[in-house]
Amino acid sequence: DQQVKQNSPSLSVQEGRISILNCDYTNSMFDYFLWYKKYPAEGPTFLISISSIKDKNEDGRFTVFLNKSAKHLSLHIVPSQPGDSAVYFCAASARVGDKLIFGTGTRLQVFP
Amino acid sequence: DTAVSQTPKYLVTQMGNDKSIKCEQNLGHDTMYWYKQDSKKFLKIMFSYNNKELIINETVPNRFSPKSPDKAHLNLHINSLELGDSAVYFCASSLAHNEQFFGPGTRLTVL
Numbered sequence: 001d002q003q004v005k006q007n008s009p010s011l012s013v014q015e016g017r018i019s020i021l022n023c024d025y026t027n028s029m030f031d032y033f034l035w036y037k038k039y040p041a042e043g044p045t046f047l048i049s050i051s052s053i054k055d056k057n058e059d060g061r062f063t064v065f066l067n068k069s070a071k072h073l074s075l076h077i078v079p080s081q082p083g084d085s086a087v088y089f090c091a092a093s094a095r096v097g098d099k100l101i102f103g104t105g106t107r108l109q110v111f112p
Numbered sequence: 113d114t115a116v117s118q119t120p121k122y123l124v125t126q127m128g129n130d131k132s133i134k135c136e137q138n139l140g141h142d143t144m145y146w147y148k149q150d151s152k153k154f155l156k157i158m159f160s161y162n163n164k165e166l167i168i169n170e171t172v173p174n175r176f177s178p179k180s181p182d183k184a185h186l187n188l189h190i191n192s193l194e195l196g197d198s199a200v201y202f203c204a205s206s207l208a209h210n211e212q213f214f215g216p217g218t219r220l221t222v223l
Contacts (some may be wrong), residue, residue: 034211043116043202043214089155099145099168102155102210107213 003027004092006103013110019077021106023090026071030092034100035064035075038087047077047088080110115139116215118203125193133188134216135203140218143167144186145204145212146178155202161186190220197220 001080007026013019021035025038050057050064050073057064063076077084087107091100116137125131137144145168146158160168161180175191190197203215 036214041216043216046128046211046213049211087153100158100172101157105153105155110170 002088002104004101004103005032005072006088006090006105006106009104010109012105013080013108015082015110015112016079019075019080019084019108019110021075021077021088021090021108023073023093023103024111025073025077027092027101029094029100032093032097033064033066033073034091035062036102037084038089038105042110045087052060074111077108080108082110082112084108085110116203116205116213118201118215118218120218121216122219122221124223126223127193129193130189130191131193131220132190133142133201133220135186135188135204137203137205137213137215139205139207139213140212141205141207142183144180144183145206146186146188147202147204147214149160149200149202149217151199152160158201159186159188193220193222195222199210 034049035047036048038044047062048059048062050066068075087105089105090103115158119134145160149155158172159178164180177189180186200217200219202217204212206212
C-alpha cells in the first residue's frame with residue numbers, strides 16, 4: 001500500500017523552462033511534506049518542505065504547493081538548470097519526528 | 113566535515129555471513145534512522161532511535177539489530193545474510209521538524 005505516490009517516473013525539461021514534479025498521498029493524517037533530491041551514488045538531500053497549515057512555500061528557484069483537499073503536492077523549479085538533473089523524492093509524515101514515507105521518485109533531466 | 117557518514121560504502125559478502133554497517137553524525141542531532149532502498153528504488157524506514165532509545169521498528173526481520181552506543185552513532189548489524197538483503201542502506205539524522213540529513217549510503221551485495 002503505497003501511501004505516497006509519484007506517478008511520473010521521469011520528466012525531461014529544457015534548460016530555462018519550468019519543471020513541475022507531482023506527488024499524491026492517501027493518508028489524511030499526513031501534515032508535513034518534504035522534497036528530497038538525489039544524485040547517483042549519493043544520499044538524498046533535503047530541498048524544501050511544507051506543513052499542512054500552508055499551501056505554498058518558496059525558496060529561491062524552488063516552490064512547493066500543497067492542495068490538501070486533493071491530497072496533492074507539487075514542486076516547481078524555475079528556471080530549470082542542467083544541475084537540477086537528479087531523482088526527486090517527495091516524502092510525508094503524520095507528525096514532527098515521525099517516520100518519513102517516501103514516494104518512488106521522479107527522474108528529472110534538464111537538457112540544454 | 114561530513115555531516116552524516118557511513119562505512120563501508122560498498123559491502124560484498126556471502127549468504128549466511130554476519131556484517132555490520134556503521135553510521136556517525138556530527139550535527140548534534142538526537143534522532144537517527146536507517147532506511148533501505150531496494151532494487152525497485154523504494155526508500156523505506158527500518159529503524160529510528162531517539163537519544164539512544166528505539167522509537168520506530170518497521171517489522172524488520174530480527175536478523176537486523178541496530179545498536180546506538182551514543183547519540184552520534186547508529187550501527188546496523190545483520191546476521192545470516194540472505195540474497196534479499198541486497199540493497200542500498202541509508203543512515204539519516206534529524207533534530208526536529210523532520211528535516212532529515214542522509215548519509216551517502218552503503219551498497220550491500222549478498223552473493
